[in-house]
Amino acid sequence: xxNALDLLALQPPGWGGNLLRGLLSTIQIALGAYALGLCIGxxxxxxxxxxxxxxRWSLEFYTTLIRAVPELILILLLYYAGTDLLNTVRGSMxxxxxxxxxxxxxxYVIGFVQGAYSTEVFRGAMRAVSNDQVEAAKxxxxxxxxxxxxxxxxxxxxxxxxxxxxxxxxxTKDTALLAVVGFSELALETRQAAGATKExxxxxxxxxxxxxxxxxxSNLLFGLLEKRLRRGEARVT
Amino acid sequence: xxxxxxxxxxxxxxxxxxxxxxxKDVSLAARKGxxxxxxGSSGSGKSTLLRCINLLENPTAxxxxxxxxxxxxxxxxxxxxxxxxxxxxxxxSKLGMxxxxxxxxxxxxxxxxxxEGPVRVLKRTKADVHKEAxxxxxxxxxxxxxxxYPSQMSGGQQQRAAIARALAMQPDxxxxxxxxxxxxxxxxxxxxxxxxxxxxxxxxxLLVTHEMRFAxxxxxxxxxxxNGQIEEEGTPDQLFGNPKSDRCRTFVSSIxx
Ligand SMILES: Nc1ncnc2c1ncn2[C@@H]1O[C@H](COP(=O)(O)OP(=O)(O)OP(=O)(O)O)[C@@H](O)[C@H]1O
Ligand SMILES: [Mg+2]
Numbered sequence: 001x002x003n004a005l006d007l008l009a010l011q012p013p014g015w016g017g018n019l020l021r022g023l024l025s026t027i028q029i030a031l032g033a034y035a036l037g038l039c040i041g042x043x044x045x046x047x048x049x050x051x052x053x054x055x056r057w058s059l060e061f062y063t064t065l066i067r068a069v070p071e072l073i074l075i076l077l078l079y080y081a082g083t084d085l086l087n088t089v090r091g092s093m094x095x096x097x098x099x100x101x102x103x104x105x106x107x108y109v110i111g112f113v114q115g116a117y118s119t120e121v122f123r124g125a126m127r128a129v130s131n132d133q134v135e136a137a138k139x140x141x142x143x144x145x146x147x148x149x150x151x152x153x154x155x156x157x158x159x160x161x162x163x164x165x166x167x168x169x170x171x172t173k174d175t176a177l178l179a180v181v182g183f184s185e186l187a188l189e190t191r192q193a194a195g196a197t198k199e200x201x202x203x204x205x206x207x208x209x210x211x212x213x214x215x216x217x218s219n220l221l222f223g224l225l226e227k228r229l230r231r232g233e234a235r236v237t
Numbered sequence: 238x239x240x241x242x243x244x245x246x247x248x249x250x251x252x253x254x255x256x257x258x259x260x261k262d263v264s265l266a267a268r269k270g271x272x273x274x275x276x277g278s279s280g281s282g283k284s285t286l287l288r289c290i291n292l293l294e295n296p297t298a299x300x301x302x303x304x305x306x307x308x309x310x311x312x313x314x315x316x317x318x319x320x321x322x323x324x325x326x327x328x329x330s331k332l333g334m335x336x337x338x339x340x341x342x343x344x345x346x347x348x349x350x351x352x353e354g355p356v357r358v359l360k361r362t363k364a365d366v367h368k369e370a371x372x373x374x375x376x377x378x379x380x381x382x383x384x385x386y387p388s389q390m391s392g393g394q395q396q397r398a399a400i401a402r403a404l405a406m407q408p409d410x411x412x413x414x415x416x417x418x419x420x421x422x423x424x425x426x427x428x429x430x431x432x433x434x435x436x437x438x439x440x441x442x443l444l445v446t447h448e449m450r451f452a453x454x455x456x457x458x459x460x461x462x463x464n465g466q467i468e469e470e471g472t473p474d475q476l477f478g479n480p481k482s483d484r485c486r487t488f489v490s491s492i493x494x
Contacts, residue, residue, distance in 0.1 A: 133340060133342055135293055135336070139336075140329065140330060140358055140402075140403075141358045142357065142358055150357060232343045232387065
């Protein structure tokens with residue numbers, strides 16, 4: 001362990017640079033997937049609350065299925081099946097096969113999974129908004145769209161935030177599952193560094209520390225956001 | 238545009254919740270500037286009547302007219318629904334509703350609550366509305382509370398802010414549903430004072446209240462509702478001084494305030 005610092009050095013032969021590049025990929029995928037998941041989740045919640053029977057039933061199927069199946073299997077399934085499907089379609093159009101960029105594939109796959117969870121978070125939060133607040137909006141003549149934009153969404157966010165913060169942390173860790181499809185994010189970079197040097201403990205501790213730092217920074221940011229969103233609420237002292 | 242001497246008119250309004258008929262053929266018309274108090278025991282349908290006027294409840298049958306214009310209704314799942322959403326929204330914007338539990342938007346300051354409707358619904362410029370909103374809030378005694386959030390204010394202050402919010406829409410008719418019932422006794426006076434000032438300046442108002450003395454003082458006409466029907470109506474002196482129906486007499490004498 002005396003050469004731990006050399007092993008973690010940013011320049012080769014140290015592996016620190018690889019780890020940081022891995023962390024960067026992890027953050028990129030997590031941000032992209034989370035954003036996609038939020039979009040799916042928000043639309044999904046609206047669909048579940050206001051959609052017709054067919055839409056509601058489809059969304060129920062989506063959220064139930066995704067939440068029932070282990071994420072690792074979903075990722076393998078969506079990644080390989082998704083690539084296959086795309087290439088089949090391309091083939092039938094007479095186009096060449098493509099290798100899907102790992103970053104985008106990761107974002108789509110994890111975003112799709114996250115969407116199911118955030119659909120439920122948003123749906124619950126919207127239902128938690130007091131009907132009094134909604135009736136006040138109706139009574140001044142707001143249209144349904146404006147009522148959502150100005151009243152319901154701002155009021156439901158504080159309810160959604162704890163759940164959404166949780167989902168963000170899960171997203172950052174789900175990215176590690178992409179190692180199985182060969183995408184070089186933090187987990188895969190760590191495994192490679194550890195394998196090459198046989199310093200398993202050192203590198204996995206280093207990776208663990210990076211994930212921990214990511215979590216701590218995230219908590220800080222979500223804490224600030226929550227304070228801002230709850231600014232109208234009674235101070236509890 | 239039709240002209241009518243009535244600001245608001247209800248014709249043969251009915252409302253059922255499931256199989257229970259809560260309003261049975263209620264007709265009522267308020268002239269411009271008239272203050273009408275609705276009284277009656279709990280469950281007689283006062284709130285439901287008020288809420289049907291701006292379609293917070295869907296009536297089962299009947300007609301609603303604002304300044305002579307008929308609200309377009311069509312059969313829907315839960316009764317008569319707005320046939321033309323924009324018209325219904327326009328009606329609502331001209332009916333200032335004040336709720337028993339204030340219903341101020343919790344995520345906005347008092348000033349934002351008051352400005353929201355005029356800016357977003359009436360599409361007026363923020364600068365104009367700001368001036369008016371501040372003046373309105375000063376008028377209801379909240380000049381010092383412009384940037385307070387509802388949760389930081391007393392019930393009486395919240396209700397006065399809610400009245401200012403309704404007034405900011407420059408409504409043709411104000412609807413009050415027991416505006417002081419959720420307040421501590423010592424806060425009732427400050428809210429009644431604001432409502433009285435509105436009555437004095439000639440606003441058309443429908444007021445559901447249990448404050449009998451207040452109703453007697455400010456109303457032009459009092460309507461006693463029983464079991465979803467108008468059992469008796471008249472001037473305050475008639476209705477409180479010499480009620481014709483036994484039920485109304487019992488009700489009026491049972492409440493001393
Ligand atoms: N959403 C609803 N679903 C079913 N029944 C309802 C609903 N709202 C009101 N009712 C019933 O309608 C009747 C009239 O209620 P309403 O609230 O209009 O009475 P009220 O005169 O305002 O009484 P209070 O003085 O207690 O406010 C009551 O019997 C009540 O139980
Ligand atoms: Mg009531």
